[in-house]
Amino acid sequence: MNHGLHTALRAALPTHALLVEAEALRPYECDGLSAYRQVPLAVCLPETLDQARAVLRICGEHRVPVVARGAGTGLSGGALPIASGVVLSLARFNRILAIDPDNRLARVQPGVRNLAISEAAAPYGLYYAPDPSSQIACSIGGNVAENSGGVHCLKYGLTVHNVLALKVLTMDGELLEMGGCGKPGALDSPGYDLLALLTGSEGLLGIVVEVTVKLLVKPERAQVVLAAFDSVETAGTAVAAIIGTGILPAGLEMMDNLSIRAAEDFVHAGYPVDAAAILLCELDGANAEVSEQIMAAREVLFAAGATEVRTAEDEAQRMKFWAGRKGAFPAVGRISPDYYCMDGTIPRRHLARVLRRIGELSTQYGLRVANVFHAGDGNLHPLILFDANQPGEMKKAEDFGSDILRLCVEVGGTVTGEHGIGVEKLDASCSQFSAEELTQFHAVKAAFDPAGLLNPGKAVPTLHRCAEMGRMHVQGGKLPFPELPRF
């Protein structure tokens, strides 16, 4: 590391808040996407706003890139360090500043874990709705950076729908309030909706140093119905039928046969292992309302062709039904040395077509695929099974994944529903955006961070990269970037 940079950081931070030794940096070399690794120059763990601001100022002066990091559970490499850069960990910004039950909000620092917010709100009968599967570990700051989802998005939305205000440090050390007006809690704010823009911006626009989230009243009751189907198409039709009746389930999840079997072997959830697909439909609300909706949902599911419909008899069984779904990823990890998780979203009406095509690709590539699916909102998680120790399999899995994501874009969807682009989907996202759209993204980035030092190279591919990929989204039959060379 450059001597001047080292000295300046050393002066700005307590000794234990600056890591520079190789073995201390090692734990920061990757996030939840461990296929990509890179050791940074240094890791800064500021404990105060002034320290964080000083780190940004110093990095700005030395033109050193800054990668913000929360709990490091991200799945797209958004917190992957940059060799010539510094990692700014918000792990020590870990205090819950206020729970305000009258305004139903929590004001927290970004390093607070997602689940810890609900735990702190529980004595008031309140909770924080978005529940990514990593919620015991992931931090709220990371959730904001990625606009994280979970299994309850259809009814309760993503992170962007549940954040009321942010305090953000810009690269030049300015502290900006977005959403709040001094005291957070208002439902809107004057000017542009920068709160929505910051959410999901993957650490490229600013460093979130405080988050105010909306708390919801815990529903009186939640109940889950499990339905089995002899084809995934029928299950897909059943999802449309449920929504068509006007029921808005809190969660509506689908698993295919390979996922069902893997999950059943792993957690013994009591799933019907011969079913081609199952749906888990959670209904919540007032006691009487849930009873009414369960009856209605059962009827619709049978009418749509379910071979079996089970209502969880008690809370223990409900938790078991969910344990299978929430454990689906590790369950698949038990039946294959490696798996590659995709995250496309599609308009639901194309589900049958997309799953059929994924099946064909599976045969073509000679790799198995297990499908778990946030069926209510169209977010697919195909898990491609492979063995990284077999020469060429990793590459095959990546190509298979790219084909799936292209397919999602073709049917009107997106390459990422909730995991983010990070570094992982830079190439895949080329098929989603035109040159003009990418240019607009880069212009917005420059409005926040003109020197391009915040998490550079993530989230939005360069035009050049997409041109080299030959994958740019083509509008109106015109070849993109005719002026750029092809390789």
Next chain:
Amino acid sequence: METELIERVQRAIASRTPLCIQAGGGKAFYGRACRGEPLEVSGHRGDIRYEPSELVLTARAGTPLAEIEALLAANNQMLPFEPPHFSPHATLGGMVAAGLSGPRRPWGGSVRDAVLGVKLLNGRGEVLRLGGQVMKNVAGYDLSRLMVGALGTLGVLLEVSVKVLPRPAEEITLAFEMDATHAAACLIEWGRRPLPLSATLFHDGRLLVRLSGSAQGVRAARAAMGGEETDHAIWAGAREQTLPFFQTGAPLWRVSLPAAAPALPGEGLSEWGGALRWIASDQPAATIRHQAAAVGGHATLFRGHDGHGEVFHPLPPALLALHRRVKQAFDPHGIFNPGRLYQGL
């Protein structure tokens, strides 16, 4: 029509001629005055793509809101944020540009919560697809939601996709005679219970509460809450501001603030479980803005101004500077609706 609009904007860019985007015109009173040549966009309408089981509707931005809401109602669905029309000619694009939500907003979400994607004509004369037509999409920056409430200062909306929701099976309105202090306490208390609230309004010693949900859920809540059942007319009156309170001619201030904030001086009507207060008053702007800011709110001079002073709550300098850079990123030549949101923006 789209081609015409693109050509028109490209000409305006070439000649550096500012444009004032207009459609239904019902919200022309909202925001500051715009200086420039009118760009009429209401002809860019139709091409509605709507599959009820997907809970998504896409249409050209000039499509009348009335047409969209009628289509949704026929399928037992709705725009959950109950946008005000303020005119029979209100359009989908105007709804997004103004970003105003109605009585259901705290429970059903806002316009920006429901927007999934837009097609935008930017200030370089390019057509961009921002966001998409699916509910979960984190690819690229969320630029479609940035258009909500931007009052057309970032570009011309050509097409909009929104999330829609099923209509509740049952809705009732309850009325309670009580003073303001008691009403505020009730709203806080009810807000912390699992009740199917979907709108509230307090005015002149009367608290009105709407409950929405399944028949059984609404019945159970009604039994727990008491009050007298009344008709639903008040909600349309609040949404469209046809209630006598909104028509006094005095400057009308909209104050958005934390729901449990104390009453503001001169507060005449409150909605959104307390998070939206209306003040009809001749008091100086600085006084009202100061009182709003002291409790974490911001004040908008909604009606009764000449369009030349500041309408929206002033931004801190660093935030205003960032707004200017964001504007520049979309509209480098300052073509679209100059001054409509803030002076110099």
